[in-house]
Amino acid sequence: MKTQIQEAPAGAVDTRPLGCARQKLEFRSGNEAAALAARDIGFHVMGYFPITPSTEVAENLSKMGANGEHDIVMIAGDGEHGAAGICYGAALGGGRVLNATSAQGLLYALEQLPVQAGTRVPMVLNIAARAISGPLDIRGDHSDIYYALNTGWIMLCARDPQAVYDLNFAAIRIGEHPEVRLPVLVAYDGFITSHQKRRIQVFDDPEAVRGFLGERPDFPSPLDTEHPKTFGPYMNDPDLINNKVQLSQAMQAAQRVIPEVFAELEKMTGRSYPVLDAYRMDDAEAAVVLLNSAAETAKETADGLRDKGAKVGVLSPNVLRPFPAEEFRQALRQVKTATIGDRADSYGAGGGNLSLEVRAAIQIDPQNHTGILSRVYGLGGKDFYAADAEQFFGQALEAAASGRVGEPFAYHGATPGRAERRPPKGLPPIRAEEVSRGMAHVQRDAATGRLKVELEPLWKMTGVPNRIGPGHGACPGCGAFPTLHQIYNVLEGDVVVLFQTGCAMVVTTGYPTTAHRINYVHNLFQNGAATLSGLVEMYHERIRRGELPASKDITFVMISGDGGMDIGMGPAIGAANRNHRMMILEYDNQGYMNTGAQLSYSTPLGHRTSTSEVGKSLPGKRYHHKDTAQIFAACHLPYVFTASEGYPEDLMRKVAKAQWYAKREGMVYGKILSFCPLNWRTADDAAQPVLQAAIDSCFFPLYEIEHGHTTLTYDPDAADRRHPVSDWLKLMGKTRHLLAPENAPIVQGIQDEADRRWARLKAMHEHPLL
Numbered sequence: 001m002k003t004q005i006q007e008a009p010a011g012a013v014d015t016r017p018l019g020c021a022r023q024k025l026e027f028r029s030g031n032e033a034a035a036l037a038a039r040d041i042g043f044h045v046m047g048y049f050p051i052t053p054s055t056e057v058a059e060n061l062s063k064m065g066a067n068g069e070h071d072i073v074m075i076a077g078d079g080e081h082g083a084a085g086i087c088y089g090a091a092l093g094g095g096r097v098l099n100a101t102s103a104q105g106l107l108y109a110l111e112q113l114p115v116q117a118g119t120r121v122p123m124v125l126n127i128a129a130r131a132i133s134g135p136l137d138i139r140g141d142h143s144d145i146y147y148a149l150n151t152g153w154i155m156l157c158a159r160d161p162q163a164v165y166d167l168n169f170a171a172i173r174i175g176e177h178p179e180v181r182l183p184v185l186v187a188y189d190g191f192i193t194s195h196q197k198r199r200i201q202v203f204d205d206p207e208a209v210r211g212f213l214g215e216r217p218d219f220p221s222p223l224d225t226e227h228p229k230t231f232g233p234y235m236n237d238p239d240l241i242n243n244k245v246q247l248s249q250a251m252q253a254a255q256r257v258i259p260e261v262f263a264e265l266e267k268m269t270g271r272s273y274p275v276l277d278a279y280r281m282d283d284a285e286a287a288v289v290l291l292n293s294a295a296e297t298a299k300e301t302a303d304g305l306r307d308k309g310a311k312v313g314v315l316s317p318n319v320l321r322p323f324p325a326e327e328f329r330q331a332l333r334q335v336k337t338a339t340i341g342d343r344a345d346s347y348g349a350g351g352g353n354l355s356l357e358v359r360a361a362i363q364i365d366p367q368n369h370t371g372i373l374s375r376v377y378g379l380g381g382k383d384f385y386a387a388d389a390e391q392f393f394g395q396a397l398e399a400a401a402s403g404r405v406g407e408p409f410a411y412h413g414a415t416p417g418r419a420e421r422r423p424p425k426g427l428p429p430i431r432a433e434e435v436s437r438g439m440a441h442v443q444r445d446a447a448t449g450r451l452k453v454e455l456e457p458l459w460k461m462t463g464v465p466n467r468i469g470p471g472h473g474a475c476p477g478c479g480a481f482p483t484l485h486q487i488y489n490v491l492e493g494d495v496v497v498l499f500q501t502g503c504a505m506v507v508t509t510g511y512p513t514t515a516h517r518i519n520y521v522h523n524l525f526q527n528g529a530a531t532l533s534g535l536v537e538m539y540h541e542r543i544r545r546g547e548l549p550a551s552k553d554i555t556f557v558m559i560s561g562d563g564g565m566d567i568g569m570g571p572a573i574g575a576a577n578r579n580h581r582m583m584i585l586e587y588d589n590q591g592y593m594n595t596g597a598q599l600s601y602s603t604p605l606g607h608r609t610s611t612s613e614v615g616k617s618l619p620g621k622r623y624h625h626k627d628t629a630q631i632f633a634a635c636h637l638p639y640v641f642t643a644s645e646g647y648p649e650d651l652m653r654k655v656a657k658a659q660w661y662a663k664r665e666g667m668v669y670g671k672i673l674s675f676c677p678l679n680w681r682t683a684d685d686a687a688q689p690v691l692q693a694a695i696d697s698c699f700f701p702l703y704e705i706e707h708g709h710t711t712l713t714y715d716p717d718a719a720d721r722r723h724p725v726s727d728w729l730k731l732m733g734k735t736r737h738l739l740a741p742e743n744a745p746i747v748q749g750i751q752d753e754a755d756r757r758w759a760r761l762k763a764m765h766e767h768p769l770l
């Protein structure tokens with residue numbers, strides 16, 4: 001789903017109304033438009049965390065930055081909460097700040113939003129709106145942005161890529177207006193607007209934009225050491241309510257400022273953005289009210305109905321906060337009935353937020369008698385076609401004619417399903433007895449206190465049925481599945497798995513099918529460890545209370561990608577500190593692969609990802625990979641290991657030990673290097689040489705830590721197989737640029753860091769007290 005920014009067609013300079021700045025016609029998606037606006041604005045800092053469908057904003061900016069097209073400092077957060085914190089700090093610092101997110105990303109950042117609004121620190125947040133979990137759905141609706149309604153942020157709605165571009169400029173001016181001084185959110189529809197390309201006008205010269213924006217006013221900043229201030233004091237009654245009055249007054253000021261800014265924007269662009277977009281509403285008796293792209297569909301339908309003599313029109317707000325209540329009152333005064341569609345429900349309230357707020361707005365107007373039909377539609381990416389708009393108009397016209405609102409609230413487009421229709425049966429669940437084949441024998445060595453494992457020969461393992469059924473949707477050559485197969489080969493008994501969001505989860509559980517033949521739980525990848533620890537404790541407590549049989553013997557395993565160990569690091573460390581009897585096994589493919597190969601903190605220095613692009617100005621990721629195994633070692637777990645699917649016996653021995661410890665003593669963490677041919681840009685069958693080279697170069701050492709004792713389980717020096725890291729880097733497309741002579745210092749940097757970490761491990765191996 002990637003779009004690349006393309007060159008404008010030659011000679012595509014457009015004519016424009018007199019007085020507007022010079023613009024050229026381009027063919028752009030909403031995400032590209034947001035990135036281009038960011039370039040033209042010249043933000044100081046962007047803090048972000050990737051999430052579909054907004055990720056492309058950062059990806060496009062990464063590519064443009066690598067080619068020297070802007071100098072925005074791009075900071076990848078450890079999650080959206082971190083990204084929002086980065087943005088808050090950067091915005092306090094006095095420069096212009098950008099973020100982009102969607103769905104869970106917005107919800108994960110949400111806690112920071114009122115902090116920023118309450119302390120009146122402007123910035124811009126683009127949201128490619130998407131359905132929120134659960135269940136997880138990556139496509140568009142408005143359930144995420146409705147959560148932001150009460151945060152104190154200005155909310156602008158961009159119905160198409162052109163509006164995304166234009167409203168980003170307006171966002172700066174509105175937010176930074178001295179009477180407003182609030183952060184601003186620009187919301188556009190996920191995929192429909194974020195990914196579909198349209199013809200848009202783009203400024204030829206960013207100076208026109210800079211002239212429109214002016215300098216960012218000087219608001220109080222902790223970087224002003226001449227005038228020290230306290231930012232964010234602790235504030236109780238009676239002051240807090242006064243702070244909120246001021247926020248409310250800022251919103252009222254925005255009500256006046258926004259039309260002024262939009263008028264100036266129109267002068268610069270030639271495009272008008274009324275606060276409430278009214279289409280063919282002059283004598284309309286029936287109206288449809290919709291947010292963003294669906295309104296454009298309804299306009300076409302309205303044209304068709306008008307041709308047939310129906311008096312219909314469309315209303316669609318360009319601003320959601322402050323809510324254009326007065327504009328709605330005016331626009332609906334003569335309208336007999338309006339169907340108001342919401343792409344999200346406010347469960348139990350009898351309508352989505354837009355319909356509830358319009359109802360509230362007109363209710364205080366004695367001249368208004370508009371009947372309202374609230375409809376929840378288009379959830380989880382369900383398209384809104386002309387036929388849907390026709391139904392909305394039809395219902396409004398019928399109610400207008402009869403003078404009766406028959407069904408005030410309903411879902412539109414839900415499919416009840418047919419009881420007789422069942423998905424085809426797949427493989428049945430697999431029982432513990434079928435998969436417990438004694439492939440690993442674990443014993444504690446009385447002398448050392450450590451475990452010894454004897455494995456059955458590899459050929460015997462091929463007879464162990466898999467707890468994952470065939471037919472998942474991973475790329476050919478994907479390393480996640482050999483890794484899982486090796487893990488499952490040696491695990492005995494009942495296993496309950498929790499997968500955090502990532503490739504291994506996405507490709508195995510597309511509803512209504514599942515590849516998992518044992519109990520499987522998904523939680524979002526920031527919180528799986530906490531969830532599993534709760535499940536583990538409930539299991540033990542229910543056994544203690546006699547509610548579950550004491551003979552039950554479940555092993556609890558969390559599977560996470562390396563990305564899950566960025567955003568989910570806090571809860572994972574929490575679980576480690578509490579030492580629950582469970583395992584966290586991380587398949588490390590060095591990036592956020594299921595969302596399109598963005599950098600993770602495990603991505604090594606210099607490696608190319610879609611957010612650490614390579615170009616004349618930037619040579620890939622700018623800092624070293626995180627040493628996650630050592631972080632967990634510092635939690636003093638009973639057992640920590642590293643492994644690779646390229647060393648199956650070593651991996652299986654360690655997993656067998658892990659099960660022993662997780663059942664008896666507490667938490668285990670394992671980091672497993674796992675091949676990703678798609679995003680490492682290698683042949684599908686290159687796993688063996690690539691993984692071997694990573695291990696032989698000591699970039700990825702294989703070792704284990706049992707009760708604090710570090711043991712190297714493979715020593716390339718002793719095996720006389722030590723190679724320089726360049727032998728590994730030359731095997732992958734994502735690192736080939738590093739072999740250019742000008743990038744020799746980066747390769748040296750990777751080598752030095754690998755050598756340093758290896759020497760430290762060797763010392764720990766040799767000295768039990770280290």
Ligand SMILES: Cc1ncc(C[n+]2csc(CCOP(=O)(O)OP(=O)(O)O)c2C)c(N)n1
Binds near residue numbers: 050592593594
């Ligand atoms: C709060 C939140 N932020 C972002 C995302 C988008 N997202 C889902 S999985 C993922 C990356 C997962 O990377 P990793 O854990 O390494 O697994 P991989 O895809 O590489 O297998 C991202 C960024 C999300 N679902 N929720």
Ligand code: SF4
Binds near residue numbers: 474479675676677
């Ligand atoms: S992108 Fe990489 S990790 Fe994901 S399924 Fe494809 S090969 Fe596997």
Ligand SMILES: [Mg+2]
Binds near residue numbers: 587588591592593600
């Ligand atoms: Mg990954």
